Amino acid sequence: MPPFRPSPAARFAWLAAGLGLGLWLASPAGLRDTLRERATDLLHTTPIEAGAAQVMVVDIDRAALDRIGAWPWSRASLAALLRVVAAARPAAVALDMLVTEPDRLSPAALARRLAALTGREELAGLAATLEDGDRLLAEAIAAAPTALGLLPEQHATEASLPAVPILLRGMVRLPGIGTAPGVQGPIPELAAAAEGLGLLTLDADADGRVRRVPLLALVGGVARPGLAVEAVRLREGAGALQLEADPLSLVVGGQRVPLDPGATLRLLPTDPAGWPARSLSAAALLAEPERFAARLTGRIVVVGGSAPELGGLRPAARGMAVPSVQLQADAVLAVLRGVAPRRPPVLVIAETLGTVALVLGVVLAGLALRPRHAALIAGAAVAGWVAAAWLLTRAGLLLDGGGPPLLAAIGYVAAAVATHFAAERRARALEARFEQRLAPAVVQRILAAPEAIRLDGELREVTALFTDIEGFTAMTERAAPAELVALLDSYLDALTATVVAHDGMVEKIVGDAVHAVFNAPLDLPAHPRRALDCAVALLAAAEAQRATPLGRKLGLGRTRIGLETGPAVVGDVGGSGKLDYTAHGNVMNTAARLEAANKQLGTSICIGPVAAARIGHARLVPLGPLAVRGRAAPLEVYTVPPLS
Structure with a gap:
């Protein structure tokens, strides 16, 4: 089991709370007594x-x-x-x-x-x-x-x-x-x-x-x-x-x-x-x-x-x-x-232990709970302590009604500040991670509720979409490097913008291929249909790139797309290096195989059986059974009607 290492936010909060408790316990220049007496002055009137x-x-x-x-x-x-x-x-x-x-x-x-x-x-x-x-x-x-x-x-x-x-x-x-x-x-x-x-x-x-x-x-x-x-x-x-x-x-x-x-x-x-x-x-x-x-x-x-x-x-x-x-x-x-408020030794011991517990509890709440809930718990704890001090003084016992609530407030503020900056840092990291891969509205939803996504990994149903350019390797051998990079940049910009516009996530770009998933990291209703609409729009964007002067000059090939729906494990992957939010599972492999099958089928879009069932066969053209490497039985695959 790896050693427990508190986050920087937690370390800051615990350090602030520890310093406050240390000063209170050491009581330089009578600090503890002064806080207690001032609080008693404010809380009690005879x-x-x-x-x-x-x-x-x-x-x-x-x-x-x-x-x-x-x-x-x-x-x-x-x-x-x-x-x-x-x-x-x-x-x-x-x-x-x-x-x-x-x-x-x-x-x-x-x-x-x-x-x-x-x-x-x-x-x-x-x-x-x-x-x-x-x-x-x-x-x-x-x-x-x-x-x-x-x-x-x-x-x-x-x-x-x-x-x-x-x-x-x-x-x-x-x-x-x-x-x-x-x-x-x-x-x-x-x-x-x-x-x-x-x-x-x-x-x-x-x-x-x-x-x-x-x-x-x-x-x-x-x-x-x-x-x-x-x-x-x-x-x-x-x-x-x-x-x-x-x-x-x-x-x-x-x-x-x-x-x-x-x-x-x-x-x-x-x-x-x-x-x-x-x-x-x-x-x-x-x-x-x-x-x-x-x-x-x-x-x-x-x-x-x-x-x-x-x-x-x-x-x-x-x-x-x-x-x-x-x-x-x-x-x-x-x-x-017969009223003489006192501080018997047992009360002093109980007050000290209670103060430590109060501060620790408030800091834990501030670090572990949402700000609203943490504030309610901290406020209730402080109010309860003050009420106890008031009641005990009426019974002749002088409980400190100033120092412990002040320390609890310091601990809560330290935890709140630490979690705020941690949340800001996480939000900036999330924004940097997803702003080029998701629609701005989706990114804002994630920033507003970062707990809605599980970066540490989760199993969810996605629709995977894979693209590839036909004859790309041959084109790279005959094209000038600068022209090839310029065309590829324009092509990938157009395709990734199209994926984002259809609420998909660009999972990664491998060479000339775009890998996208729908229904991750947030839920996307009717994601197979949204993926199919995106695929059709991708073909149109790709054809527009082929029609450009540079596309015609370099002989940019057709774009092929594979599409399938199924469960995948999504989350941050990268070990001790740079983390990357990716998807893994058989559905990803199947989408890649379907994209490659377009070559032998003479199609541009090849759709797997699960996605086809979710989309509705009325919108699709059956292609018959297809043997796919890694699958024991052939898959019934589909495509879209020819574009008019």
């Missing part, structure tokens, strides 16, 4: 209408800055806002900002600074009677269950801030959990007033977009929750968090959130058009607290800012700058719903 009943954002927007003043506000102004929030009896408050330095602008803070600079003790005593921004803010924080923000610190710090207890059930392993040597947090007075402390970290992916918030991180040697987790814990009234090993999850009161090895929460983007439903301007709340308080009652309230002056804008999932307070609200909503 509705927030239901979350508006549980989470509210108090937004320090431009209107609030216009009302209160430029940022940063004084502690008294911030305390006034938090007092209004606390008066509305929220379930919990989360402050999306970091307060790390003592107040320096309130009257009490200024008095203390003057006392320290001048050494006058009476000024220090006066400070206790003046408005103190830190005290006011601490009192406002203590008026409602409030979580303040922390940030990881790259330098080691003392672990003086309180931390919520975390209980373990089973052997919990979080190998990818975020770590930092230290932590920045609020001053002790504010930390003591708060009931929770949570991390404000928003982790950016390789493309710089924020899609994750920490549920837990190890900072300053202490495991600390994210701000969203603390807000939900305060709402639930839980005194501790619980980590469970099987399944790996974080239990926050009555809420359970699945964990990945990094203990982060992948945020599914929310539609900004829905943010107004869960947002309230701080300016409006301060101006009319009685009117808007009901929107905060019993809900988790996240206080932060959308005004650019606060520095809280982050490039988020879909590329737009999003206020961090809205991302923290999304995180709270996700924790409440």
